[in-house]
Amino acid sequence: MAVLVDEGTRLAVAGITGREGSFHTLNNRAYGTNVVGGVTPGKGGQDVEGIPVFDTWQHAMDECQPNTAMIFVPPRFAADSIIEAAAAGVSLVVAITEGIPAHDELRVYNVLASEHPGTRLVGPNCPGILSPGKANVGIIPAAFFKEGNVGVVSRSGTLTYQIGNEIAQAGFGCSTIVGIGGDPVPGSSFVDVLELFEADEQTELVVLSGEIGGSAEEEAAEHIQANMSKPVVAYIAGFTAPAGKQMGHAGAIISGSSGTAPAKAQALEERGVRVGRTPTEAASIAVEVLGGAPAGAA
């Protein structure tokens, strides 16, 4: 099982001919992901190490039927590329691009919701999705994760590697690692991904890594209490962040009295979710809930 990406993934990449786009596409292919094509307007007919490039998403769909799109194009073109992929019928779009205007993200979200409800967007400004042993779509360094029963969902990339690595060192692996991104209007929320993990047979526990800004963690807390049978362990970054200062991610800003780390941790704990004070503590709580080191672990 695992969620979102697996052996059935057929990946096409917008921006495949760019430096970053080609590097990570080939990395994903080397991991075993089935990369079927790429999209770069004006470069149709070329190929990247044997991967055919098309001018439009529709053409890519006609020729190689991708079910997953990865977006690597610059911010000003990203919104249109996402919508074009959805319009061509791609069911999962993973947007890595950082720095997309918030109004564009809002437009993408609302256009997908009203015109292409069959398409799920993950990101933008996210590290992608990795199902260890199955498929990697994005920039997550797969070497630090192994296959297992922990689902990870996070607004941050490197923080996810930190937590995933500690879980791996304790002998556990992951079903899927989903980076939902650090922007104000993510295509998929914690709640969306928690629903997938709840339904996934491989996943037995979920680690949720949140940060300051917005109310996605509070909404996740309510959802967990009402709808999750599987245990969830959380970590929240940004306890020392001052109000009004954007901490790197466009979404990580405390405005007024809302969006603070203590408020988020409290919302989760009040609804029965254990929250680690450090990434290390979150990982060790996860290991404890899973019942210590698994059989056969080193």
Place this chain on the structure above:
Amino acid sequence: MDLLEYQGKQLFARHGLKVSSGRAVADVEGAVAAGAEVGYPVVVKAQVLIGGRGKAGGVKLAEDEQQLREHAGNILGMNIRGHTVHTLWIEHASDIAAEYYAAVLLDRSAKKPLVMFSTEGGVDIEEVAARDPERLIRRHVDLLRGLSREQALSIAREGGADADVVEQVADALVALYEVWLAEDAILAEINPLIVTPAREVRALDAKVSLDDNALFRHPDNQSLSDTANEDPIEARAKEQGVQYVKLDGDIGILGNGAGLVMSTLDVVAQAGGSPANFLDAGGGSNAEKIRQAVELLLANDAVKAVLFNIFGGITRGDEVARGLIEAFEQIKPVVPFVVRLDGTNDVEGRRLLQEAALPNVYQAATMNEAAEMVVALAAGRPVGARA
């Protein structure tokens, strides 16, 4: 990017929202000339990006030139909660019959634009929302259709705007939505939106926050904001394309990835230390970027010790180590550094550091250990295990 009041009002005027006529000035003579132009009585308003200007004495009424000179002289250069007043906004004083509140913002939770309106303006709107939530009307707008005049009228009526100005309030809401939409704003707020005794509706204040990521679409807006009060190190970081936020402590922090850096600040604080900054070196940092980042860290004189926390994904540990070694050769820092390297090419990076045997550089195996070490070093306590 937050705009000063007068910059917000200029955007308002561009989209047909009524504002009082006024001038932005930088000295007393400019203020006097502005006073003559807009006509007495005038209001002298400090232009700073911080609330509580009035209470701090940064907003004064002047009946004549003599009073204007006096107030302008007092307010220019005034320090309002850490913000120095470099600019004054001089506007013709308004007679006020009623104070309303209006705002358009991006509702992250609903993923829609949100229009808010209240007839209880001129005060802290969060207090109104807490005390009397039904007095603050909140309505979402369909982004793909925009705010119609009908919806704006219904918001104004529901909010209890006086019947004779309902149409004007609706016009103001539509114009404010247009500001929000056309200028790529995250927030466009008017508090207060006044009704004059002559029954004219006008924006008396402006709070606008623009999306930095959308500035490429708005070349006119790129030069706005309060650059005079920007922290010099933050300004330099922005030029280098690095995320740096100045904080009040004495431990310099560098990491890769916003989430990991935020987490590092927390872990250092939990270990009893006080971070001097947030610095995200970003993904794929090369040696040159690392060297520049070290310069930024050390530009803050308060820094007594530095923590490098790297979990390499795209970023490679050996590149970080090379950058640090280069930086030490060129800058010769005197404060101690603690380095925690994990992830891509971490073994190679640690080996490079060990071989370089940089003075005052310590390696830590984990993030928690690194935090403990840097807190001890900043406090002048010795630690073991030098690199």
